[in-house]
Amino acid sequence: MMRLDVDPALLLETEEQRQLRAVLRDVLTAACGPERVREQAASPRGFDRVLWDRLGGEIGVHGLAVPEEYGGAGYTFAELAVALEETGRVLCPAPLLPTVVLAGEALLASGDRRACERWLPGIASGARTATVAGVLHPARVAAERGPGGWLLRGEADFVPDGAGAELLLVAARAPDGTRLFACVPDAATCRRTARRVLDPTRRQAHLRFTGAAAEPVGEPGQVPATAAAVLDAGRAALAAEHVGGSAHALDATLDHVSHRTQFGRAIGSFQAIKHRLADLLVAIEGARSAASYASACLALRRSELPVAASAAAVACTHAYRLATTEYVQLHGGIGFTWEHPAHLYVRRARGDEALFGTGDDQALRLAGLLGLAGRGG
Amino acid sequence: MSGIPEPAEFRAEARDWLTGVAKERTAHRHWGRGDDSVAVFENWTEPEERAHTDLTRQWERTRYDQGWGALGWPSEYGGRELPSYYEQLYRAEEAAFEVPRRTEVFPVTQQLVAPAIRIWGTDEQKRRWLPPMLRTDELACQLFSETEAGSDLAGVRTRAVREGDGWVVRGHKVWTSGARVATWGVAVCRTAPDAPRHAGITVLLVRMDAPGVTVRPIRQMTGGASFNEVYLDDVFVPDTDRLGPVGEGWRVTLTVLAAERLDSGGLGLDNAERALDLARHLPRPLTDGEQQQAAGLYVRGLVQRLTGLRVTAALAAGREPGAEASVGKLCATATMRATTDLVQQLLGPRLAADTGEWGTFAWTEHLLGAPGYRIAGGSDEIQRNILAERVLGLPKEPKGERS
Numbered sequence: 001m002m003r004l005d006v007d008p009a010l011l012l013e014t015e016e017q018r019q020l021r022a023v024l025r026d027v028l029t030a031a032c033g034p035e036r037v038r039e040q041a042a043s044p045r046g047f048d049r050v051l052w053d054r055l056g057g058e059i060g061v062h063g064l065a066v067p068e069e070y071g072g073a074g075y076t077f078a079e080l081a082v083a084l085e086e087t088g089r090v091l092c093p094a095p096l097l098p099t100v101v102l103a104g105e106a107l108l109a110s111g112d113r114r115a116c117e118r119w120l121p122g123i124a125s126g127a128r129t130a131t132v133a134g135v136l137h138p139a140r141v142a143a144e145r146g147p148g149g150w151l152l153r154g155e156a157d158f159v160p161d162g163a164g165a166e167l168l169l170v171a172a173r174a175p176d177g178t179r180l181f182a183c184v185p186d187a188a189t190c191r192r193t194a195r196r197v198l199d200p201t202r203r204q205a206h207l208r209f210t211g212a213a214a215e216p217v218g219e220p221g222q223v224p225a226t227a228a229a230v231l232d233a234g235r236a237a238l239a240a241e242h243v244g245g246s247a248h249a250l251d252a253t254l255d256h257v258s259h260r261t262q263f264g265r266a267i268g269s270f271q272a273i274k275h276r277l278a279d280l281l282v283a284i285e286g287a288r289s290a291a292s293y294a295s296a297c298l299a300l301r302r303s304e305l306p307v308a309a310s311a312a313a314v315a316c317t318h319a320y321r322l323a324t325t326e327y328v329q330l331h332g333g334i335g336f337t338w339e340h341p342a343h344l345y346v347r348r349a350r351g352d353e354a355l356f357g358t359g360d361d362q363a364l365r366l367a368g369l370l371g372l373a374g375r376g377g
Numbered sequence: 378m379s380g381i382p383e384p385a386e387f388r389a390e391a392r393d394w395l396t397g398v399a400k401e402r403t404a405h406r407h408w409g410r411g412d413d414s415v416a417v418f419e420n421w422t423e424p425e426e427r428a429h430t431d432l433t434r435q436w437e438r439t440r441y442d443q444g445w446g447a448l449g450w451p452s453e454y455g456g457r458e459l460p461s462y463y464e465q466l467y468r469a470e471e472a473a474f475e476v477p478r479r480t481e482v483f484p485v486t487q488q489l490v491a492p493a494i495r496i497w498g499t500d501e502q503k504r505r506w507l508p509p510m511l512r513t514d515e516l517a518c519q520l521f522s523e524t525e526a527g528s529d530l531a532g533v534r535t536r537a538v539r540e541g542d543g544w545v546v547r548g549h550k551v552w553t554s555g556a557r558v559a560t561w562g563v564a565v566c567r568t569a570p571d572a573p574r575h576a577g578i579t580v581l582l583v584r585m586d587a588p589g590v591t592v593r594p595i596r597q598m599t600g601g602a603s604f605n606e607v608y609l610d611d612v613f614v615p616d617t618d619r620l621g622p623v624g625e626g627w628r629v630t631l632t633v634l635a636a637e638r639l640d641s642g643g644l645g646l647d648n649a650e651r652a653l654d655l656a657r658h659l660p661r662p663l664t665d666g667e668q669q670q671a672a673g674l675y676v677r678g679l680v681q682r683l684t685g686l687r688v689t690a691a692l693a694a695g696r697e698p699g700a701e702a703s704v705g706k707l708c709a710t711a712t713m714r715a716t717t718d719l720v721q722q723l724l725g726p727r728l729a730a731d732t733g734e735w736g737t738f739a740w741t742e743h744l745l746g747a748p749g750y751r752i753a754g755g756s757d758e759i760q761r762n763i764l765a766e767r768v769l770g771l772p773k774e775p776k777g778e779r780s
């Protein structure tokens with residue numbers, strides 16, 4: 001912490017990023033407002049394919065952080081983070097995070113050029129959705145070599161977008177150690193059961209593999225490093241989403257307390273409310289700082305990434321918890337209704353912590369990275 | 378030195394220069410040896426305060442004389458006319474070196490009072506005051522608060538009455554940091570008692586050695602006395618020492634207070650880092666809860682630094698910084714409190730009884746000093762009011778009578 005060797009300019013939005021944000025804000029306001037989010041989340045596939053194609057094709061969101069050689073636009077994660085902040089702001093239910101961040105990073109981190117050439121262009125164009133299994137949560141999947149190639153057997157749970165994803169990247173036990181496998185699931189050999197979920201905008205599934213054909217990605221023994229890279233990218237991505245969701249909660253609450261009158265005054269003139277919103281602002285600005293730093297570290301592939309990503313996870317889960325709690329509370333009875341969007345944000349904030357780790361989990365990991373453990377431990 | 382160096386180049390130059398004139402911290406700071414003071418406010422006697430002030434002054438003069446002092450100031454005031462954030466770039470480098478710890482009177486002089494003089498002073502005042510203040514030959518304290526006017530500063534009662542070519546000042550100021558070593562006091566005075574509260578105020582610079590000025594130290598909860606009460610008994614102040622127009626003193630005061638708010642984002646970081654070092658070196662394994670608490674403090678410190686850098690970056694890009702510029706002081710006081718909490722947890726009985734061990738009981742100075750910054754320079758509650766009203770645009774609270 002002594003000398004934070006970061007060029008301050010990296011923490012500032014570039015003109016290009018600002019334009020991207022403005023375009024996305026417009027598109028998502030029109031196509032992904034609170035009512036549309038519910039409809040999309042309740043639809044069979046759980047998101048709007050037209051919007052997905054537009055984001056991936058016309059705007060090029062999916063390919064932002066994918067290198068050009070694999071069909072991407074060759075920008076960096078910092079640009080993708082802008083998109084994630086905006087999709088997080090409206091709770092866009094499209095599986096951008098599992099496809100582009102988790103599966104995309106798993107492929108890139110594997111260093112397997114053939115697998116990248118095979119799968120990344122489809123991810124970058126938006127043609128294919130994808131996810132990872134056995135990375136966020138431990139799974140019991142074994143890989144064995146059959147006459148026609150590798151086959152997967154076993155179970156993985158809590159797989160984001162697991163029921164719908166068109167490509168699965170599965171960490172499985174092979175005879176030569178745990179390896180990553182790419183699997184295009186079919187119903188005969190992979191039974192996918194959508195779980196009932198707290199957060200309907202981020203689906204999860206239980207997967208049962210019964211001899212599903214798969215191809216190895218990367219070398220044996222590489223999985224811990226690949227998984228660590230996926231998790232750090234996931235933390236940085238989630239941090240950006242959380243900043244967006246928290247900022248929405250603050251904006252919506254500000255609007256409400258400025259207009260709602262009780263005791264002959266706008267409730268936003270009561271100090272008990274003003275001070276809580278001031279504290280929320282402090283938390284959100286801190287979260288924003290931490291998220292930008294994590295994005296910059298990932299974009300530049302800096303060695304500080306694990307620390308930066310964990311710190312961002314701590315700051316951003318804290319801010320999102322606070323923001324969603326205040327979102328409901330300061331709206332009063334309306335905030336507790338099904339019709340009001342506030343609960344969707346509570347569901348997202350808490351659901352994400354369950355999927356990716358609570359602030360306390362992240363803090364414990366960070367302490368380990370920083371050696372904050374005393375001696376003789 | 379001419380032209381504006383690139384930030385990276387500037388930082389490297391600063392590091393080079395610092396290496397020549399100061400000791401690097403990492404090379405110097407071994408755990409368990411050396412100075413273990415973590416005082417937030419020093420518990421010094423008057424001679425000690427003077428001696429330390431002279432030491433710091435020497436360092437500030439070295440900086441100023443060698444072109445590393447008044448970085449953002451025009452050359453006529455001994456500066457290099459660099460954009461304002463170069464000061465932050467410089468400080469980021471200086472933080473890695475062993476240099477005298479600046480007591481409040483230094484930032485008050487250089488970061489609060491001098492910029493206010495630049496905005497409100499006449500050409501003659503700027504020529505007369507700025508170079509010696511930037512070089513810290515002259516030091517200024519804030520004669521703002523009074524017993525009846527704290528958060529609600531516009532209620533000051535200290536009177537200044539016009540007489541000949543000057544003013545006669547009579548009143549009583551309290552909580553004045555650094556008054557024992559300051560040569561000037563920036564006094565917020567009432568000059569038109571019948572005008573509306575904010576309209577009847579004028580700011581005068583008072584020589585602290587002028588006849589009628591009496592400084593009495595006030596002992597604070599740390600046991601020491603870094604602030605004072607100041608009696609102004611018919612002190613004559615020439616009109617040439619008035620800062621800003623008569624009756625416009627409230628706006629002058631706000632300039633100083635705004636600078637104070639922006640200047641406080643770095644508070645508490647050094648001690649937070651020390652507390653984390655303590656967590657690393659504690660001669661027993663930390664529990665999971667303690668590790669989480671330590672990591673939480675790390676995140677606070679990191680976020681506080683990054684938020685400061687965002688302000689720097691916005692200024693560097695010629696943009697107006699947003700909300701990030703106003704949250705610094707609340708971040709800082711929260712960091713200081715979290716530091717106390719962690720240290721309390723880690724040290725156990727060694728925090729409350731002095732066993733003579735290095736780096737243990739010394740933390741009582743942090744524990745007892747940290748609450749001061751939640752009150753000084755606009756209390757935490759006043760900071761929240763400012764954020765809510767000026768940044769979030771929430772309505773003001775109805776005011777009571779007489780305000």
Ligand SMILES: Cc1cc2nc3c(=O)[nH]c(=O)nc-3n(C[C@H](O)[C@H](O)[C@H](O)COP(=O)(O)OP(=O)(O)OC[C@H]3O[C@@H](n4cnc5c(N)ncnc54)[C@H](O)[C@@H]3O)c2cc1C
Pocket residue numbers: 518519520521522523524526527528529551552553554555604749750752753754755756757758759762
């Ligand atoms: C260490 C230290 C150094 C200082 N140095 C200087 C100095 O150099 N020069 C100088 O002039 N002064 C200095 N001060 C004084 C400081 O500026 C005042 O103490 C501060 O402004 C608070 O004023 P007060 O003490 O009168 O408390 P009050 O204003 O009476 O406040 C008491 C409590 O009420 C709260 N409160 C007040 N108004 C509101 C409101 N509108 N909404 C919500 N809560 C409110 C406050 O936050 C506080 O918690 C220093 C103080 C300290 C502690």
